[in-house]
């Protein structure tokens with residue numbers, strides 16, 4: 001059984017522990033913002049380990065928009081590479097867990113539409129994009145067949 005390796009960032013690992021430990025009853029928002037958070041379980045492409053980055057919940061119908069912002073840092077978050085290598089993820093949204101497929105949405109009309117939805121859900125994404133000349137990647141997660 002491949003092991004889960006928690007984030008080296010304590011506040012992130014703690015949020016996952018609280019979220020999962022409470023079966024999605026607690027730890028489901030971003031600190032005091034009250035904004036909803038999902039957990040995107042994916043497989044490390046180098047280690048094969050289970051990784052569980054929490055992300056802001058951005059919904060497009062029954063799909064989720066995953067924004068690889070990492071606070072506008074110059075580099076993509078490492079989970080970006082995992083999703084590119086293996087598009088199967090589990091998304092925990094509160095008490096529900098969905099088995100989903102992700103695909104990166106290239107620049108263009110669809111990405112613009114999803115970006116607008118993401119910024120409405122979490123306005124700091126716009127500032128993050130201003131901070132970096134990296135085009136912040138956007139994935140769309142839909143229920144796996």
Ligand code: F42
Pocket residue numbers: 006007008009011012015030037043044045046047048049051052053054055056067068069070071076077078079080081082
């Ligand atoms: N991050 C976002 O990018 N967008 C969000 O909307 C977002 C919201 C959010 C809400 C709550 C919360 O607690 C955190 C939130 N975060 C958000 C932060 C997010 O959860 C991640 O911590 C952040 O995006 C950084 O992701 P990361 O994958 O770069 O994390 C690093 C710190 C990490 O976990 N590193 C591991 C390590 O041991 O150093 C390795 C992780 C990994 O996936 N390794 C791969 C493997 O094979 O195991 C290899 C990856 C490679 O290419 O090297």
